[in-house]
Structure formats: C-alpha cells, structure tokens
Amino acid sequence: MSVLANLTLVFVAGFITALATGLGALPFFFIDDVSDRLQVGLWGLASGIMVSASLFGLVLEGAAEADGRGDLLLMGVGLLAGVVLVVVANRIISDHHFDPKEYEEADFSKLMLILGILTVHSFPEGVAVGVSFAELGFETGTAVTVGPFLVPVLAVFMTVAISIHNIPEGLAISIPLRAMDVPNWRMVWWAVFSSLPQPVGAVIAFYFVRIAREFLPAGFGFAAGAMVFLVVSEFIPEALDRGAGLPGKGYRELGTGLAVGVAVMVPLALI
Numbered sequence: 001m002s003v004l005a006n007l008t009l010v011f012v013a014g015f016i017t018a019l020a021t022g023l024g025a026l027p028f029f030f031i032d033d034v035s036d037r038l039q040v041g042l043w044g045l046a047s048g049i050m051v052s053a054s055l056f057g058l059v060l061e062g063a064a065e066a067d068g069r070g071d072l073l074l075m076g077v078g079l080l081a082g083v084v085l086v087v088v089a090n091r092i093i094s095d096h097h098f099d100p101k102e103y104e105e106a107d108f109s110k111l112m113l114i115l116g117i118l119t120v121h122s123f124p125e126g127v128a129v130g131v132s133f134a135e136l137g138f139e140t141g142t143a144v145t146v147g148p149f150l151v152p153v154l155a156v157f158m159t160v161a162i163s164i165h166n167i168p169e170g171l172a173i174s175i176p177l178r179a180m181d182v183p184n185w186r187m188v189w190w191a192v193f194s195s196l197p198q199p200v201g202a203v204i205a206f207y208f209v210r211i212a213r214e215f216l217p218a219g220f221g222f223a224a225g226a227m228v229f230l231v232v233s234e235f236i237p238e239a240l241d242r243g244a245g246l247p248g249k250g251y252r253e254l255g256t257g258l259a260v261g262v263a264v265m266v267p268l269a270l271i
Helices: 003-029 036-065 069-095 101-105 108-132 153-179 184-193 197-211 213-242 247-269
Strands: 143-146 149-152
Touching: 003 108, 003 149, 003 153, 003 184, 003 197, 036 069, 036 108, 036 153, 036 213, 036 247, 069 108, 069 213, 108 153, 108 197, 108 213, 143 153, 149 153, 153 184, 153 247, 197 213, 213 247
Parallel strands: none
Antiparallel strands: 143 149
16 A cells, blocks of 8 residues: 555544534524533543543554563653643643634634644544554454455554544534524534544544654653643643532532443543
C-alpha cells in the first residue's frame, strides 16, 4: 500500500473524529436546552473513555513496543512532553481567551487566530489517532481488514474513543451559539470547525513515527500524557463547574459518567 494511501486513511480517521464533534450540536435539533446533569455526565463519560484509552491502549502498546529500559525511559519522556504541551496550550489559550460566540462574529484574521488556538488545543487528540496507526499495513499484532487496508485494532479503538470524547466538546461549543440563535446546521459546522486540526495532527504524527520508528514509544507516551492531563486539567474541572448547582455538586453524575466510560472502553482495549 502506498504512503499516500496510508496517509489518506489516517486523515480520514482524524476527520471522522472531527465530524463527531458536530454530534454535540444535534440535541438542539430536538430540544431548546441541555440540563447541567446531562452535561456533567457527558464530561464524565468523555473523561472515563480518554483515561481508559490512554492507559490501556497507548501506554500498554508503548510498553510493548519498548525493548528495554532505554525505550521505557523514552516513553516516560514522551509522557512528560505531552503534559508540557497541554500546560503550554492552556497558557496560550488563557492569553488569547475567546468564546465560541466569537465564531459567528469573527472576520477572516480572527478566524485564523481561533483556528491556531484550536490547533494547539486539539493536537493531542490528533496525535493519539496518528500514533495508533503506526502498525498500519504491517502483519504484526491484532489487525482488522478495512477494504484494502490492514488496520491495527488499536487504531480503530482510538478513533472510536476520540470520536466519543469529542461529543461533549461539541455540546459545550454549541450552548453559547444556541443563546445567539445560531441556526442548527451552523452550530454543527462550528463544532466540527473546532476539531479540524485533528486530522492534520493525525497525519503528522503517523508520518513521524513511520519514518522514525525508534521514537514510537515516545509517541505513545506523548499522546497518553497529553490526554490524561487534559482530563485532569480541563474535563473534570469543566464537569464540576457545570455541576456546581446540582445536589452533591455534580460528583454523582461525574462519577457515573466516569464509571460508564471505563466500563465500556476497558474490555474493548483488552481485546
């Protein structure tokens, strides 16, 4: 299979995760508001999925790829680099804070700034997808046939996990747009727009680990570290903020969502 065909498949997988963000706007086709209880539960679900995918997918795969203590150290460096990326991304985003409402009001230059910020924010998810395709076309490990492609099961798992994780993000973007009476299909578009950097990140990460396979453990570690830290620094605080006015401050809804996310994804990760 040609390099171009492989890159195209990885891009399509990343684009599927971006399209999934648009699903977060779909509730507004049927209802006018989404309860805080449901929002907290969805953030918990996304958190459980991401932690499971990171620990039982990326970290285990990275450890399996590591041949010795040096490679494990390389994976550890990758984990730390992923955390640093999220910290830097949060610093950049806090310095250039914008509200999703600005999507509708922005001119071209402002949209480019927004897209640049979103690139920093969405890059870890794209990297996770791209790295998971590292064994694409190789008859190693567990794989499934998708048309002419031999796709690693890990790649299918990560694509599904990131897609589900993107739905609450799409919902969070759509809520302020709904308050502006933005048409439903435009909300879907802006939700997808927020994740468009993911297929680009997926292609870059895939190409890098294919030409520098000795850094594959670091790639797995990088994606896992970034995503777990995203959960700790963004998803859970967002859930608790949404649940502040609920009985128990939303901890029950958050815990339930986390448990469901783990229960769904761990068996799939261990197949």
